[in-house]
Amino acid sequence: MSDLLIQDFDFELPEELIAQQPPAERGQSRMLMLNRATGEFRDSKFQELPTFLRAGDLLVLNDSRVIPARLYARRTLVRERERPTGRIEVMLTAPAGPNCWRALVRPGRKVANGERLVFPGPTGETLLEADVLERGEFGERLLEFIPTDDFFAVLDKIGHMPLPPYIHRDDADADRERYQTVYARERGSVAAPTAGLHFTPALLEAVEARGVEISRVTLHVGLGTFAPLRVERVEDVRLHSERFTLSAETADALNRARREGRRVVAVGTTVVRTLESISGEAQGREFAAHSGETSIFISPGFKFKVVGALLTNFHLPQSSLLMLVSAFAGRERVLAAYRYAVEERYRFFSYGDCMFIS
Numbered sequence: 001m002s003d004l005l006i007q008d009f010d011f012e013l014p015e016e017l018i019a020q021q022p023p024a025e026r027g028q029s030r031m032l033m034l035n036r037a038t039g040e041f042r043d044s045k046f047q048e049l050p051t052f053l054r055a056g057d058l059l060v061l062n063d064s065r066v067i068p069a070r071l072y073a074r075r076t077l078v079r080e081r082e083r084p085t086g087r088i089e090v091m092l093t094a095p096a097g098p099n100c101w102r103a104l105v106r107p108g109r110k111v112a113n114g115e116r117l118v119f120p121g122p123t124g125e126t127l128l129e130a131d132v133l134e135r136g137e138f139g140e141r142l143l144e145f146i147p148t149d150d151f152f153a154v155l156d157k158i159g160h161m162p163l164p165p166y167i168h169r170d171d172a173d174a175d176r177e178r179y180q181t182v183y184a185r186e187r188g189s190v191a192a193p194t195a196g197l198h199f200t201p202a203l204l205e206a207v208e209a210r211g212v213e214i215s216r217v218t219l220h221v222g223l224g225t226f227a228p229l230r231v232e233r234v235e236d237v238r239l240h241s242e243r244f245t246l247s248a249e250t251a252d253a254l255n256r257a258r259r260e261g262r263r264v265v266a267v268g269t270t271v272v273r274t275l276e277s278i279s280g281e282a283q284g285r286e287f288a289a290h291s292g293e294t295s296i297f298i299s300p301g302f303k304f305k306v307v308g309a310l311l312t313n314f315h316l317p318q319s320s321l322l323m324l325v326s327a328f329a330g331r332e333r334v335l336a337a338y339r340y341a342v343e344e345r346y347r348f349f350s351y352g353d354c355m356f357i358s
Helices: 046-052 151-158 194-198 201-209 248-260 269-282 320-329 331-343
Strands: 030-034 041-045 058-062 064-066 070-077 085-095 100-106 115-120 126-135 140-145 186-189 213-219 242-246 264-267 290-294 309-313 354-357
Touching (some): 030 046, 058 269, 242 269, 320 331
Antiparallel strands (some): 126 140, 213 242
């Protein structure tokens, strides 16, 4: 499949179908059912998901928690201690060592090595400070924060939820809850694992009542999930690495499911990437608890070793996530389902509707 081009994963999407707000109630989304063996698809509702799961299925969730990673800073030169001037948007993307974070800054051309950024609180007092250590491509910077007693508590106070760039509004108080899964636990993502946004505690209880086992992995989603692919050929795609953790409990659950021939159902592409990456590391051996990083890129031709069904939202045209879904269900079948979803006015992307691919 090395002759595939990025443009082979394009589709027409009217702007008004990009969901700008979550549904009025969590879990009240539409769900398009896709049979990857036959290519047949039909309409359903997310609330009906438990009826499509089998007793004995292992449903795997990503319990990463989104941090309020969008910050606003003012500039000052460390060597001259100038008075801070000019507002800079800083989007944290990943930790990079003690007190250090990689970040995107806008406008990037104004922020040079050696500068200090100060982050004011609601009444203007300085709550965080960071020195710019390195410049990277496309507005990337390496920032070293001056140590503070509780960095994440300060983020909670002054940070904004990192809504995706296709949501054309400022974040609101409601996004603190709605751009977060109900089972989010491990702090570290700068984008939500959006397939999980549909679940409610009641729906999870209904899933367990069907005899479905639920396990969790952690993969901290980075902004690479939204980054444009700056190449023409699929075989040239390289993704940013993301941090994951596999617990002993989930490793045991996966090993049991494999021995017993039970289906593994992934909630979201982040879970797919985690499980298939770990499977590649194991090379046929049993799964074992560990943490690591993955930059796995899944595109048509990939051989899935773990995942047997997938719940996922609708993804951007020409994106790595659309390629992953196409690898799982077939490019033509997925694009046909997407065209149908457009015709039927499904809501797209993070706050939109979902697909269940079996």
